[in-house]
Amino acid sequence: MLGRAAAAMALFAALCCFSVPASPAVRLCVFHWLTGRPCPLCGLTRALCALAKGHWADAMHFNALSPLAFVMLFALFWNGRVRQWLWTGGVGAFAVYGVWRLF
Secondary structure (H helix, E strand, O other): OHHHHHHHHHHHHHHHHOOOOOOOOOOOOHHHHHHOOOOOOOOHHHHHHHHHOOOHHHHHHHOOOHHHHHHHHHHOOOOOHHHHHHHHHHHHHHHHHHHHHHO
8 A cells, every 4th residue: 555655746746847838749649640720638638747747737638538538647546446546437438539539
């Protein structure tokens, strides 16, 4: 239990310390390269770093589902049905968001 809490704190500290430029010079998303459209995960790294710093508006600008992704990421350190329910619903939400983002 203590090891999971330490790992979660280390992840949070890394997100707080790491900064990604708002407009990256090189986009690493293959979907964006091929289509010119953002995928459901585009902007998520920038959004998670912004959320860890408490910049909610910036995070929502980068990816609207970033608060959900933030909770899903830290749910990896939990046990039980809540994590399974959260991940099942979260993946579904990202799928719907991805289709919506295409149009």
